[in-house]
Amino acid sequence: MPIHLSTAQPDFAERFAALLSMKREDAADVNDAVAAIIADVRSRGDDALVELTGRFDRLALTPETLAFSREEIAAQTAKVSAEDRAALAMAASRIRAYHARQMPDDLSWTDPEGATLGWRWTPVAAAGLYVPGGQASYPSSVLMNAIPARVAGVERLVVCVPTPGGVVNPLVLLAAELAGVDEIYRIGGAQAIAAMAYGTRTIRPVDKITGPGNAYVAAAKRQVFGRVGIDMIAGPSEVLIIAQGAQNPEWLALDLLAQAEHDADAQSILVTPDESLARAVVAEVERILPTLPRAEVAGASWRDYGTVIVTRDLDEAAALSDRLAPEHLELCVDDPEALAEKTRHAGAIFLGGWTPEAVGDYVSGPNHVLPTARSARFSSGLSVMDFLKRSTIARLSPQALGAIGPAAVRLAESEGLSAHGRSVSARLAVLNGGQP
Amino acid sequence: MPIHLSTAQPDFAERFAALLSMKREDAADVNDAVAAIIADVRSRGDDALVELTGRFDRLALTPETLAFSREEIAAQTAKVSAEDRAALAMAASRIRAYHARQMPDDLSWTDPEGATLGWRWTPVAAAGLYVPGGQASYPSSVLMNAIPARVAGVERLVVCVPTPGGVVNPLVLLAAELAGVDEIYRIGGAQAIAAMAYGTRTIRPVDKITGPGNAYVAAAKRQVFGRVGIDMIAGPSEVLIIAQGAQNPEWLALDLLAQAEHDADAQSILVTPDESLARAVVAEVERILPTLPRAEVAGASWRDYGTVIVTRDLDEAAALSDRLAPEHLELCVDDPEALAEKTRHAGAIFLGGWTPEAVGDYVSGPNHVLPTARSARFSSGLSVMDFLKRSTIARLSPQALGAIGPAAVRLAESEGLSAHGRSVSARLAVLNGGQP
Numbered sequence: 001m002p003i004h005l006s007t008a009q010p011d012f013a014e015r016f017a018a019l020l021s022m023k024r025e026d027a028a029d030v031n032d033a034v035a036a037i038i039a040d041v042r043s044r045g046d047d048a049l050v051e052l053t054g055r056f057d058r059l060a061l062t063p064e065t066l067a068f069s070r071e072e073i074a075a076q077t078a079k080v081s082a083e084d085r086a087a088l089a090m091a092a093s094r095i096r097a098y099h100a101r102q103m104p105d106d107l108s109w110t111d112p113e114g115a116t117l118g119w120r121w122t123p124v125a126a127a128g129l130y131v132p133g134g135q136a137s138y139p140s141s142v143l144m145n146a147i148p149a150r151v152a153g154v155e156r157l158v159v160c161v162p163t164p165g166g167v168v169n170p171l172v173l174l175a176a177e178l179a180g181v182d183e184i185y186r187i188g189g190a191q192a193i194a195a196m197a198y199g200t201r202t203i204r205p206v207d208k209i210t211g212p213g214n215a216y217v218a219a220a221k222r223q224v225f226g227r228v229g230i231d232m233i234a235g236p237s238e239v240l241i242i243a244q245g246a247q248n249p250e251w252l253a254l255d256l257l258a259q260a261e262h263d264a265d266a267q268s269i270l271v272t273p274d275e276s277l278a279r280a281v282v283a284e285v286e287r288i289l290p291t292l293p294r295a296e297v298a299g300a301s302w303r304d305y306g307t308v309i310v311t312r313d314l315d316e317a318a319a320l321s322d323r324l325a326p327e328h329l330e331l332c333v334d335d336p337e338a339l340a341e342k343t344r345h346a347g348a349i350f351l352g353g354w355t356p357e358a359v360g361d362y363v364s365g366p367n368h369v370l371p372t373a374r375s376a377r378f379s380s381g382l383s384v385m386d387f388l389k390r391s392t393i394a395r396l397s398p399q400a401l402g403a404i405g406p407a408a409v410r411l412a413e414s415e416g417l418s419a420h421g422r423s424v425s426a427r428l429a430v431l432n433g434g435q436p
Numbered sequence: 437m438p439i440h441l442s443t444a445q446p447d448f449a450e451r452f453a454a455l456l457s458m459k460r461e462d463a464a465d466v467n468d469a470v471a472a473i474i475a476d477v478r479s480r481g482d483d484a485l486v487e488l489t490g491r492f493d494r495l496a497l498t499p500e501t502l503a504f505s506r507e508e509i510a511a512q513t514a515k516v517s518a519e520d521r522a523a524l525a526m527a528a529s530r531i532r533a534y535h536a537r538q539m540p541d542d543l544s545w546t547d548p549e550g551a552t553l554g555w556r557w558t559p560v561a562a563a564g565l566y567v568p569g570g571q572a573s574y575p576s577s578v579l580m581n582a583i584p585a586r587v588a589g590v591e592r593l594v595v596c597v598p599t600p601g602g603v604v605n606p607l608v609l610l611a612a613e614l615a616g617v618d619e620i621y622r623i624g625g626a627q628a629i630a631a632m633a634y635g636t637r638t639i640r641p642v643d644k645i646t647g648p649g650n651a652y653v654a655a656a657k658r659q660v661f662g663r664v665g666i667d668m669i670a671g672p673s674e675v676l677i678i679a680q681g682a683q684n685p686e687w688l689a690l691d692l693l694a695q696a697e698h699d700a701d702a703q704s705i706l707v708t709p710d711e712s713l714a715r716a717v718v719a720e721v722e723r724i725l726p727t728l729p730r731a732e733v734a735g736a737s738w739r740d741y742g743t744v745i746v747t748r749d750l751d752e753a754a755a756l757s758d759r760l761a762p763e764h765l766e767l768c769v770d771d772p773e774a775l776a777e778k779t780r781h782a783g784a785i786f787l788g789g790w791t792p793e794a795v796g797d798y799v800s801g802p803n804h805v806l807p808t809a810r811s812a813r814f815s816s817g818l819s820v821m822d823f824l825k826r827s828t829i830a831r832l833s834p835q836a837l838g839a840i841g842p843a844a845v846r847l848a849e850s851e852g853l854s855a856h857g858r859s860v861s862a863r864l865a866v867l868n869g870g871q872p
Contacts, residue, residue, distance in 0.1 A: 229814030351831035366828035378665030392802035395787035
């Protein structure tokens with residue numbers, strides 16, 4: 001049974017606080033194991049990769065076969081059906097079009113004092129994308145990570161994907177090809193993250209690593225952070241649906257279950273002022289659940305974390321949503337734009353009944369790598385910006401330094417940094433008629 | 437003696453590689469001590485803050501005196517001289533003007549398929565700024581952290597600044613006031629970070645924490661990351677100056693020393709094709725060094741990490757700079773704009789001899805919180821963007837779902853996510869004439 005809350009309950013505040021602080025993840029402590037793997041890859045390079053891949057993935061490699069060859073990629077991608085290829089190509093094209101609009105502008109202006117100021121955006125030189133193997137090896141995630149990097153102008157794009165027992169997902173290779181990936185290595189786990197961060201003889205290091213992974217991958221990303229940039233550390237996924245009016249209960253139930261089938265730790269939340277709609281959706285969930293191939297996973301998620309909240313009205317629903325700051329927010333109401341204006345913290349917003357979250361996972365265009373576990377309060381989904389960085393630029397005319405330099409000298413002195421002050425005052429002395 | 441390199445040396449490649457991998461920080465492992473402090477603040481709240489502040493800062497507080505009162509702030513800021521106040525106000529105003537230009541635009545468009553797509557930027561609700569106490573308690577850093585938050589629209593802005601032995605820096609309080617800070621607490625260290633991340637009875641939690649600090653503060657920020665957002669973990673600071681032509685050696689020497697006086701771990705690097713200029717600058721550094729109040733710190737930095745590299749030409753200098761990816765890059769050459777075009781990885785760029793880095797620390801306008809230790813390869817200085825987050829938005833018309841939905845169904849099936857597929861196909865069935 002999912003969690004049932006109503007804002008009319010006298011103890012609602014405590015119940016909602018418990019929901020907010022609910023932990024959905026076992027934090028397995030793999031830090032020491034990961035540190036040892038990283039140290040091994042740093043010291044032994046390719047030899048460590050070959051040995052670890054043999055041990056963890058039951059796959060015999062040599063330094064020469066760490067990378068997929070052009071021929072292997074062509075042979076694998078040739079297996080993909082025309083329908084799957086067309087679907088993936090449509091997704092790639094729509095994701096590219098959306099992210100192309102994110103490219104920020106450089107700016108430069110000269111202020112009244114004579115200071116020319118601005119900034120310039122430049123791409124990261126090389127990025128590495130981790131792709132999990134096995135069940136969670138999603139070609140859609142390859143597109144969502146690699147395309148923003150390419151749009152940003154990253155020159156060198158690397159993928160690491162483990163192939164346990166030698167099993168390759170041809171769609172992952174095709175997605176990498178469609179996204180313009182340059183190098184694909186059949187390695188995984190902490191050893192793949194270490195190789196991308198520090199480099200080996202075969203694999204040159206990258207500057208930024210993105211992509212999902214298991215506890216080992218997540219711990220490795222945390223440990224190499226600083227040496228390279230990383231994206232967020234993704235937690236279990238969630239959806240919050242606010243619904244009211246003439247909504248189809250089956251659609252809403254399927255949207256809740258689409259979230260639940262990801263992972264037993266996923267969370268699906270329905271918030272509605274309409275108690276009868278809530279009952280109808282729950283009944284549909286119960287009806288559909290046993291028919292799903294992933295009924296066990298979805299059932300566990302729904303049973304442990306599924307939540308229905310009945311509110312007084314939509315305003316109250318919007319306020320609760322903001323406190324939860326969901327990764328995905330579906331607004332299935334008569335005027336979703338108006339309701340969206342009343343919310344503020346959400347990774348991705350889906351407006352109206354014809355925009356199921358699942359289209360956002362694949363083909364609508366926005367990124368599906370989004371902040372989880374309430375981190376939409378302070379962070380955003382993956383974007384072109386994650387593969388760009390900004391240099392600020394300043395050029396002062398002598399007159400500008402004359403105008404603002406004395407304040408800098410004053411502040412430097414107040415902070416006890418005399419060389420700072422003198423670096424400015426030596427110039428002011430020349431400007432004011434001292435010898436050059 | 438600083439490190440002397442020349443690209444003409446036969447072993448230059450190895451020497452430069454050693455420079456790239458040089459460690460400038462003792463990584464004291466304070467993780468366990470910090471974890472204990474965070475756990476204490478989480479469980480005992482204000483009581484823990486009072487006790488820890490008594491122990492570490494020799495200051496007897498009560499929950500009621502954790503915050504500075506309006507009257508105390510007014511009494512302290514009244515001590516600031518008119519000149520210091522004017523300098524700080526000019527800095528605040530210029531920093532505000534620069535950062536106001538960073539506000540990104542929302543965007544929305546409808547594509548040919550009928551999908552309305554876009555995104556919306558919203559501010560973080562509450563931000564906390566850590567300000568170190570004692571020697572490194574810099575009012576300029578208060579402005580550089582707090583003003584971008586205010587420009588972004590953050591409603592609640594908190595400062596924590598330790599006051600060891602009760603000693604308060606009036607300029608820090610004045611800077612907080614000028615920047616529009618709402619609450620100032622006289623606590624520091626890991627306990628301040630814990631209080632801002634988790635909240636106590638007196639201090640409500642924030643969503644994002646920024647600001648510099650010692651090893652304890654840095655470790656605490658790493659540990660609370662995920663619960664709240666953090667800015668970068670700052671390392672020791674560095675400047676790289678590329679110089680050629682009729683440059684004033686004294687100015688360049690002072691710019692190198694301004695960096696060196698920050699910290700014995702700071703690094704100052706001069707890169708020039710002009711060996712006689714290099715010699716003249718080094719001579720000026722040696723002449724000026726003993727005259728600095730912070731000669732000991734600056735001398736240690738210059739002796740251990742100061743570096744002079746003589747190159748064949750400016751192109752080679754620019755290429756080396758990119759490999760070092762300096763926090764601060766000064767281009768003291770005849771055509772600095774042209775040289776800037778040839779570089780790509782730098783936190784902040786200062787063009788021409790009249791733009792000493794020290795004006796950028798205080799009054800030019802761009803932020804002085806910048807990526808250190810080569811992280812300009814993949815990250816940017818602090819900006820308004822650090823206090824904003826983006827929600828992606830999608831609204832599909834029934835026709836749009838009809839056009840792109842089938843591809844989503846196909847991809848969901850290929851990934852084994854059947855509820856994803858059915859959440860789309862149930863809608864397509866209605867669209868294609870099924871019952872609603």
